[in-house]
Amino acid sequence: MTSPESQSPAPQPPEPESKDRVYRSVPAIAGGVLLLAVAGWLGIDAVISGEGRTPWLALAVLLLVVPLIVAFTLRPAVYAGDDRLRIRNPFRVVVLPWGRVASLRSSYSNEVLTESGAKYQLWAVPVSLRARKKAARREMRATAQAQRETGREESRGSALGMTAGLRHGLSHEPVSDGPVRAETDRIMDELRGLHEARHQAESARGEVTVRWAYEVLAPAAAGAVLVLILLAVG
Incomplete structure (x- = not known):
């Protein structure tokens, strides 16, 4: 009878692939x-x-x-994985390995350009000029508020002394963690970051496929x- 110590360990399940x-x-x-x-x-x-x-x-x-x-x-949907970008538009499905993507461009529409010069529009990530203007107004308000807070800190530091001013400055939280962006612009930033990180990967090579x-x-x-x-x- 085989002892429990001599039994071979159970095979480990494969690690799940990263989801798109x-x-x-x-x-x-x-x-x-x-x-x-x-x-x-x-x-x-x-x-x-x-x-x-x-x-x-x-x-x-x-x-x-x-x-x-x-x-x-x-x-319409866009699936961004570690190795490829899959674009599901109204009448076509385009699969682009990151190694074949030249750039992602935003103007009046969000588009992907390939190394061969082909251009594909991202129907699932439409550009909203209204959202961009709204984000710009929020950014202006956040900047103005930050400037007012800075002015208050300087005035309070002059009145209470350098030590009190430094103590308050250390406890002050920033008004904004970064520039305010429209939702679709943030999505394009994420796609550009993924492209920059993966376009040189060996597994991100392949041919562009288009299916009607x-x-x-x-x-x-x-x-x-x-x-x-x-x-x-x-």
Whole structure:
């Protein structure tokens, strides 16, 4: 009989791979859910209460509209891993190894540029000029408050003496930990940091792949054809 000490240790489970960071647009998802609810309500009402070819036309319109709503609102996402960036846009899925990414650019839209010169837009990380202006105003207010606090510290230090001023200065907490940024700009900063850290890694090499989203295009095209046929038949 084998003693417990002589038994071989149980194999250790493999370490879990790091999960991708997922970025999506919450306003787009909320808008998509609302549009789907409205389209479903109108379409089902037309199917139930409609007469003649109206129910069939309503079904064809739903077949056309629902995939497009999903494509532009619920579907877009960006998956950032240690070795690659996967972009799920309305009609395409683009996989970019970090070694093939040249830069990430933000202007009126957030984009990824490859070493070959190709450009892909990040639909899931839209640029909001309103959010940028709001962040700029917050940054200005934080800077003004910091300047006022500094002036108070200097005045209090002159009145109470250098020792009291230094003691209060050591206990004073900063007003802001850093510059105020819009949410999508912070996301782009994270992606740029990940790109800088991983673009030279051996595992981040590979080819850029682009796949069309036939699961969206096929039903939308079928719905469009049915709508045209029903309208032509009259």
